[in-house]
Structures are given as C-alpha cells and as structure tokens.
Amino acid sequence: MDRTSDRGRLLTRRAALLGAGQLGLFGLLVGRMYYLQVVEAERYRVLAEENRINIRLLPPPRGPIVDRNGIKLAINRQNFRVLVVREDIVDLEATLGKLARIVPLSDYDRQRVLREVGRRRSFVPVPVRENLTWEEMARIQVNAHDLPGVLIDEGQTRHYEHGPAMAHLMGYVAAVSEEDLAAARGADPLLELPGFKIGKAGVEREFDLALRGKSGSKRVEVNARGREIRELEREEGEPGGQLALTLDINLQQFAADRLGQESASCVVMDIHSGEVLAMTSTPAFDPNAFTRGLSSQEWKALLDNPRAPLTPKAIAGQYAPGSTFKMVVALAALEAGVIKPEQTVWCPGHMTLGNARFHCWKRQGHGHVSLVQALAQSCDVYFYEVAKRTGIERIADMARRFGLGSAPDIVLRGVRGGLIPTKAWKQATLGEGWHQGETLIAGIGQGYVLATPLQLALMTARLANGGRRVDPVLTRQVMVDGHLAPRPVATPESLGVSRHSLNLVRQGMHEVVHGRRGTARGAALPEELGEMCGKTGTAQVRRITRAEREAGVTRNEDLPWERRDHALFVCYAPADKPRYAVAVVVEHGGGGSAVAAPIARDVMIETLRLDSAAPRRPEGDLKA
Structure with missing residues (x-):
C-alpha cells in the first residue's frame, strides 16, 4: 500500500509540473500573439500592404527637337517589340528557331535572350527584338498559336527624321550604362528602368535632363512571387520639354x-x-x-573609314x-x-x-x-x-x-x-x-x-x-x-x-x-x-x-x-x-x-x- 501511495503522489507531482509547464508555454504563446496582433498590429499591416502593393515607375515621353520653323527633327515613334515568357515555353531554343523563320534573328540576339532568361524569374518577359515593322509584328500575331510564350509589346523609341544630315548635331540616345548609373548616384530612379535610354551625344546629351521629363508611377497588386495581378492606380509623368534649334x-x-x-x-x-x-x-x-544598337560590323566600318564619319x-x-x-x-x-x-x-x-x-x-x-x-x-x-x-x-x-x-x-x-x-x-x-x-x-x-x-x-x-x-x-x-x-x-x-x-x-x-x-x-x-x-x-x-x-x-x-x-x-x-x-x-x-x-x-x-x-x-x- 505504502509503495502504491508513494507512486501515486509522484505521478501527481509530475502531472502538476507538466501542467504548469504547459500553462507557462501557453501563456508565452498568448503573450506573443497579443504582442504581434495588438502591439505590433499597425507595423505588420503596413508590411503586408507593401508586400501586396508595388509602386512602379512609368517613363515619360521624351521631348521632341524641332528646327527654327518648328519642323520635327527628333520624335518618339511607335515601337513594336517581341518578348518571350519562359514559364509558358517548353523548349525555348526551338521557339526561338520558329521565331527566326518569321522575323530575322541574329545569333547574338539568340544568345542574349538565353542569358537574360537565366537571370530573371520565369514569368518576367525578356525582349527578343525591338523596332519591328508593322508587317513583322503582323506575321508574329498570325502565327501566335504556334508560338506559346511569345508576346508583342508596344512602346516608344527615338527616331531621327533626317538621319545622317543631323547626326553630329543631334547626337543619339542609348541605354544607360554602369558609368551613367554611378555618375547619377541614385538621383534619378528612371535610369534604373530596364530599356530606358538617355542622351549620349550632341544636343540629346546636353539637354538630356530637360528632354527626359519627369517619371510617372502606377500602383499594382502583386502576389507573393512578385507577379503582377492587376493595376490599381496610375499617375502619368511629365513629358520632356520641346527643344528648338536655330537650324533650318x-x-x-x-x-x-x-x-x-x-x-x-x-x-x-x-x-x-x-x-x-x-x-x-x-x-x-x-x-x-545607335538607337537600335549597332552591330560589331557596323561599328568597325565606321571606325575604319578614312574619312572619319564619327x-x-x-x-x-x-x-x-x-x-x-x-x-x-x-x-x-x-x-x-x-x-x-x-x-x-x-x-x-x-x-x-x-x-x-x-x-x-x-x-x-x-x-x-x-x-x-x-x-x-x-x-x-x-x-x-x-x-x-x-x-x-x-x-x-x-x-x-x-x-x-x-x-x-x-x-x-x-x-x-x-x-x-x-x-x-x-x-x-x-x-x-x-x-x-x-x-x-x-x-x-x-x-x-x-x-x-x-x-x-x-x-x-x-x-x-x-x-x-x-x-x-x-x-x-x-x-x-x-x-x-x-x-x-x-x-x-x-x-x-x-x-x-x-x-x-x-x-x-x-x-x-x-x-x-x-x-x-x-x-x-x-x-x-x-x-x-x-x-x-x-x-x-x-x-x-x-x-x-x-x-x-x-x-x-x-x-x-x-x-x-x-x-x-x-x-x-x-x-x-x-x-x-x-x-x-x-x-x-x-x-x-x-x-x-x-x-x-x-x-x-x-x-x-x-x-x-x-x-x-x-x-x-x-x-x-
């Protein structure tokens, strides 16, 4: 009897200690939940909202350049470009091969796309070719059923109406380089936008800030992987100013x-x-x-010309x-x-x-x-x-x-x-x-x-x-x-x-x-x-x-x-x-x-x- 009674008292003490421990842990859990849901509620509400809503910059239209009589010298032209989305494509190389039979694609373009796809998330579109003609864009659209994961995007590109006659004065725009980013020191987030171009020579460079304009923005809802779900709000930017030259x-x-x-x-x-x-x-x-991007052969031809076209x-x-x-x-x-x-x-x-x-x-x-x-x-x-x-x-x-x-x-x-x-x-x-x-x-x-x-x-x-x-x-x-x-x-x-x-x-x-x-x-x-x-x-x-x-x-x-x-x-x-x-x-x-x-x-x-x-x-x- 005594031995049985001692054993019962021992079990009772153990149960009491276990219950106390459980009660303590439950108290800590309740306290932590109260801290997170009441004390820190506002902070986590903001974090959750920021995780769900992203603000993305919108590049403004670049300002036109005109001559003394108002004739347009540099304008923004409609730009069709073809993109690929990796997650919708079974065989990327085969798809690029099909695409090359519809519009010209260089080996450099193919290699660049393969590199870019490896660096980005699978749902992020990767540009394949820009400045498509209307006919090229239409051919891709007609063959869209054979090209899953291939998209047509419409934007703007800089165009110089009079080409070589104005080249040395007008200059040109080109993609932002690492040196440009370092020189800006984060002063203009527009420079970090993929595909954004700035003035690199001539009056395009000297008046770049005024021609560039001010960025707009849009608020979009995204999921946990960063995929855009829908656009919630948009604020257009300020277009670049119009620059008038004295030239006729x-x-x-x-x-x-x-x-x-x-x-x-x-x-x-x-x-x-x-x-x-x-x-x-x-x-x-x-x-x-220069705006579309020179090939190595074109660049070499310019450099080797004894009459120095540059x-x-x-x-x-x-x-x-x-x-x-x-x-x-x-x-x-x-x-x-x-x-x-x-x-x-x-x-x-x-x-x-x-x-x-x-x-x-x-x-x-x-x-x-x-x-x-x-x-x-x-x-x-x-x-x-x-x-x-x-x-x-x-x-x-x-x-x-x-x-x-x-x-x-x-x-x-x-x-x-x-x-x-x-x-x-x-x-x-x-x-x-x-x-x-x-x-x-x-x-x-x-x-x-x-x-x-x-x-x-x-x-x-x-x-x-x-x-x-x-x-x-x-x-x-x-x-x-x-x-x-x-x-x-x-x-x-x-x-x-x-x-x-x-x-x-x-x-x-x-x-x-x-x-x-x-x-x-x-x-x-x-x-x-x-x-x-x-x-x-x-x-x-x-x-x-x-x-x-x-x-x-x-x-x-x-x-x-x-x-x-x-x-x-x-x-x-x-x-x-x-x-x-x-x-x-x-x-x-x-x-x-x-x-x-x-x-x-x-x-x-x-x-x-x-x-x-x-x-x-x-x-x-x-x-x-």
Missing part, C-alpha cells in the same frame, strides 16, 4: 547633299544674331542605328586656314599703322629671308600689288612682308578678337579651339624660341595656325557685321535648373576695329569674287540675288620639297587623296546689306577656288532663297 533643316539637308561623300564641312551663320542655320559634316552616320568636322576638325587668314593679318597691319592701303609690295614669285626662300603660289609673281589687290589675287609675298612688319603678337591679338584661338561657346561637347601661336606659346609648349620665318608662314595661315570651320564662319560674320562680337548660337533655349528657358537677348559689343580698316578688307573680299583678277570669279551669285564677298584658301598638308619645285610641283589630282591640299572658302552676302556668312572646308579637296568656292556659292544661293521665302521677322529679332 531644309538648308542643313541641302548643304549635306551638296557636300556629298567628300570629307568636308559647311557652316552657315546669321551675322547679326550668331544663329547657326546649318552646320554639317560629311560623311556622317545614321543616329537611328568626327564632327565643323567643330572638331582643325585645319590651317590658309589664305582665309589673310583678312586678319591685313586688319592687324592696318590697325598697327605699319601699312597704308595705297602702298604696294613687289612680288617676283618669292621672298628671301636669310638663307630661306618663301614662295608665292603664283610662280611668276604678281608684280606690284596693294592691299586690296593682294587680297583679291591672294598674293603670298605681300602677306609675308606685311606679317614681318606687323609681328606675330599683333596678328595673334587680332585673330583672337575675331574668334580664333579659343573654342566658341556653343552647347556641344568636343568643340575645338584651333591654335593661334605666339612667342610665349612656343616657348611653353616646345621649349624653343620664335623665328621670324614662322611669322611669315603664319601670315598666310600656315605653320602652327589652326582653325575650325565654325571659327572661320564666326570670323567672317564679325567681319561682315561691322566688327561686332557675335557668338555662335545653336539653340533658342538654355537650361535653367533642369528646364528649358528662352535664350536671353544680348547686345553685341564692338571689337574695337576701325570702320575704315574693315571697309578696306571687305573691299578686297568683294574683288575676290567680282574683280577682274579675283581668285573666285566663278563663284558670283545670280544677278537677282546681289553680290557676294569671299576669300579662297588652299592649305598644304605636306611640305613641298626643293626637288618637287624644280621638277614642277605635282598636281593635287595626281597625288593620293590623303596628300592633297585642303580647299577652303569663306564668304558673306549680300555685299551691300550683309546678312549671312558661310564657311566651307573640303579635306584634301585641292584648290579653294575650284572645289570649296562652288559649294559655298550654291549653299549661299539656297540660304538667300529660303530667306526670301520665309516670313520676315522684325530687325530686332535678328540682333538678339
């Missing part, structure tokens, strides 16, 4: 067509406002190819200005008082300085020539003598006044400043002293002197407008805090050059085209358009040896293309009431009068024709 696309296209496949450039400026009406470089490239020659091509620089030398001499207009210099075809002989382009010489005659006939010996009397420092000072030697302030990257040498420059750069012979060579725009076509057009505009400091203008708006604002009006200041000196130089430019012995007599405008003033230039790209001179210098057309002289021509018109300046440079084109002048003449004719057909604006607008 009709003139731009004409200039590009006139240059053809020459390695050349042309700039047209309004001499009063500085507005650039045309600025083209040839050959060029199709910016739409280089914006109008702003980045640096050339010896040749005889187009003689107006600057003449102004420097006149303002310094070292020559008088009626004084003449004897040109026997060469000039001797020490043991060196400096030749004129005309071997038999020009005889006695005055300033105006020397400009009209482009006498090198006259300008050797004038440069020697004036000195390189005075020449450099005058060149800088007319926009040479520093990069023009224009809203593009890669603008080069050319080079106007001085004694200090040579000492600092080459560690050598200046020689007087180098002054003579600079006097005819050779040697170290370099200028871009844009600078030559600017120089000509300042000559034509009476010596006022206009600067090149490419857009009618500027960026202010990420938004587009009207360009402020500025009053051009004087360059401090006397009207008398300017009139003498302009008289010489008039004689170039209309004088009996002018070097560009064939470039005169049709009579109804008035008269034009200009200056030819031929810049050597190699030194002519003594042996070549004794044997008779080989003609440009008999030399390999890369050894031929550059051809240049600058002009303005009408002569009595100047309005437009034109500069043309043809790389390795030969003579300025034979090659560059006819191009500039045709471009000027088209400029004046378009001007007469356009509605007239108040004179005040021209001098903005």
Whole structure:
C-alpha cells in the first residue's frame, strides 16, 4: 500500500509540473500573439500592404527637337517589340528557331535572350527584338498559336527624321550604362528602368535632363512571387520639354547633299544674331542605328573609314586656314599703322629671308600689288612682308578678337579651339624660341595656325557685321535648373576695329569674287540675288620639297587623296546689306577656288532663297 501511495503522489507531482509547464508555454504563446496582433498590429499591416502593393515607375515621353520653323527633327515613334515568357515555353531554343523563320534573328540576339532568361524569374518577359515593322509584328500575331510564350509589346523609341544630315548635331540616345548609373548616384530612379535610354551625344546629351521629363508611377497588386495581378492606380509623368534649334533643316539637308561623300564641312551663320542655320559634316552616320544598337560590323566600318564619319568636322576638325587668314593679318597691319592701303609690295614669285626662300603660289609673281589687290589675287609675298612688319603678337591679338584661338561657346561637347601661336606659346609648349620665318608662314595661315570651320564662319560674320562680337548660337533655349528657358537677348559689343580698316578688307573680299583678277570669279551669285564677298584658301598638308619645285610641283589630282591640299572658302552676302556668312572646308579637296568656292556659292544661293521665302521677322529679332 505504502509503495502504491508513494507512486501515486509522484505521478501527481509530475502531472502538476507538466501542467504548469504547459500553462507557462501557453501563456508565452498568448503573450506573443497579443504582442504581434495588438502591439505590433499597425507595423505588420503596413508590411503586408507593401508586400501586396508595388509602386512602379512609368517613363515619360521624351521631348521632341524641332528646327527654327518648328519642323520635327527628333520624335518618339511607335515601337513594336517581341518578348518571350519562359514559364509558358517548353523548349525555348526551338521557339526561338520558329521565331527566326518569321522575323530575322541574329545569333547574338539568340544568345542574349538565353542569358537574360537565366537571370530573371520565369514569368518576367525578356525582349527578343525591338523596332519591328508593322508587317513583322503582323506575321508574329498570325502565327501566335504556334508560338506559346511569345508576346508583342508596344512602346516608344527615338527616331531621327533626317538621319545622317543631323547626326553630329543631334547626337543619339542609348541605354544607360554602369558609368551613367554611378555618375547619377541614385538621383534619378528612371535610369534604373530596364530599356530606358538617355542622351549620349550632341544636343540629346546636353539637354538630356530637360528632354527626359519627369517619371510617372502606377500602383499594382502583386502576389507573393512578385507577379503582377492587376493595376490599381496610375499617375502619368511629365513629358520632356520641346527643344528648338536655330537650324533650318531644309538648308542643313541641302548643304549635306551638296557636300556629298567628300570629307568636308559647311557652316552657315546669321551675322547679326550668331544663329547657326546649318552646320554639317560629311560623311556622317545614321543616329537611328545607335538607337537600335549597332552591330560589331557596323561599328568597325565606321571606325575604319578614312574619312572619319564619327568626327564632327565643323567643330572638331582643325585645319590651317590658309589664305582665309589673310583678312586678319591685313586688319592687324592696318590697325598697327605699319601699312597704308595705297602702298604696294613687289612680288617676283618669292621672298628671301636669310638663307630661306618663301614662295608665292603664283610662280611668276604678281608684280606690284596693294592691299586690296593682294587680297583679291591672294598674293603670298605681300602677306609675308606685311606679317614681318606687323609681328606675330599683333596678328595673334587680332585673330583672337575675331574668334580664333579659343573654342566658341556653343552647347556641344568636343568643340575645338584651333591654335593661334605666339612667342610665349612656343616657348611653353616646345621649349624653343620664335623665328621670324614662322611669322611669315603664319601670315598666310600656315605653320602652327589652326582653325575650325565654325571659327572661320564666326570670323567672317564679325567681319561682315561691322566688327561686332557675335557668338555662335545653336539653340533658342538654355537650361535653367533642369528646364528649358528662352535664350536671353544680348547686345553685341564692338571689337574695337576701325570702320575704315574693315571697309578696306571687305573691299578686297568683294574683288575676290567680282574683280577682274579675283581668285573666285566663278563663284558670283545670280544677278537677282546681289553680290557676294569671299576669300579662297588652299592649305598644304605636306611640305613641298626643293626637288618637287624644280621638277614642277605635282598636281593635287595626281597625288593620293590623303596628300592633297585642303580647299577652303569663306564668304558673306549680300555685299551691300550683309546678312549671312558661310564657311566651307573640303579635306584634301585641292584648290579653294575650284572645289570649296562652288559649294559655298550654291549653299549661299539656297540660304538667300529660303530667306526670301520665309516670313520676315522684325530687325530686332535678328540682333538678339
């Protein structure tokens, strides 16, 4: 009995301890449930809601770019693209094979899709090809029953209406790179959207923030795996602003067509406002190819082309200005008082300085020539003598006044400043002293002197407008805090050059085209358009040896293309009431009068024709 009683008491104690333990655990469970469901209820309600509702960004439409007359240059075009959803496809490679029989698919596209599918969740669509034509999209839709998991998506892509004619100015858009993301430092979440594109070159890059716009958003319900169930709310973004350029696309296209496949450039400026009406470089490239993505073969072809289609020659091509620089030398001499207009210099075809002989382009010489005659006939010996009397420092000072030697302030990257040498420059750069012979060579725009076509057009505009400091203008708006604002009006200041000196130089430019012995007599405008003033230039790209001179210098057309002289021509018109300046440079084109002048003449004719057909604006607008 005693043993049975002890055993019963032991079981009772164990049961009591077990019950107490169970009761304690139950109390802890109740307490934890109370904490989670009452104390922390609001926190977990928010977390649950955020897990169920996602906010996703909506890219805004990119702002259009238009010319001075409102003609669209860059627009957003409907973009059909084909996507695949992995979870709905049994054999992805077989499906891509079927798709390739309907629309062209490269091996690169196939490999890219296979890689992307492996990185993403099975229900996330993966792009296969963009920019499908309507016919390609329709063929896929017709065969949809044989292509499970293949979808057609509609969006927008950037399109450049005038392709190569605007390539160097417009630039292009392309996908956001890792460098772009690092530079943004999370400032704009739009950059992280798959497929979002930003400006990479030209005005697309410089005005990217304003053209990009502000993102919208949508609230969508998703399941635990992240699949979108339904859209709950949408807020559209702010479209990008419209950017207006100063260019006339009709003139731009004409200039590009006139240059053809020459390695050349042309700039047209309004001499009063500085507005650039045309600025083209040839050959060029199709910016739409960059938007869709270049193949490796296309990229290699652009890089290997000896005529450098990727280089914006109008702003980045640096050339010896040749005889187009003689107006600057003449102004420097006149303002310094070292020559008088009626004084003449004897040109026997060469000039001797020490043991060196400096030749004129005309071997038999020009005889006695005055300033105006020397400009009209482009006498090198006259300008050797004038440069020697004036000195390189005075020449450099005058060149800088007319926009040479520093990069023009224009809203593009890669603008080069050319080079106007001085004694200090040579000492600092080459560690050598200046020689007087180098002054003579600079006097005819050779040697170290370099200028871009844009600078030559600017120089000509300042000559034509009476010596006022206009600067090149490419857009009618500027960026202010990420938004587009009207360009402020500025009053051009004087360059401090006397009207008398300017009139003498302009008289010489008039004689170039209309004088009996002018070097560009064939470039005169049709009579109804008035008269034009200009200056030819031929810049050597190699030194002519003594042996070549004794044997008779080989003609440009008999030399390999890369050894031929550059051809240049600058002009303005009408002569009595100047309005437009034109500069043309043809790389390795030969003579300025034979090659560059006819191009500039045709471009000027088209400029004046378009001007007469356009509605007239108040004179005040021209001098903005």
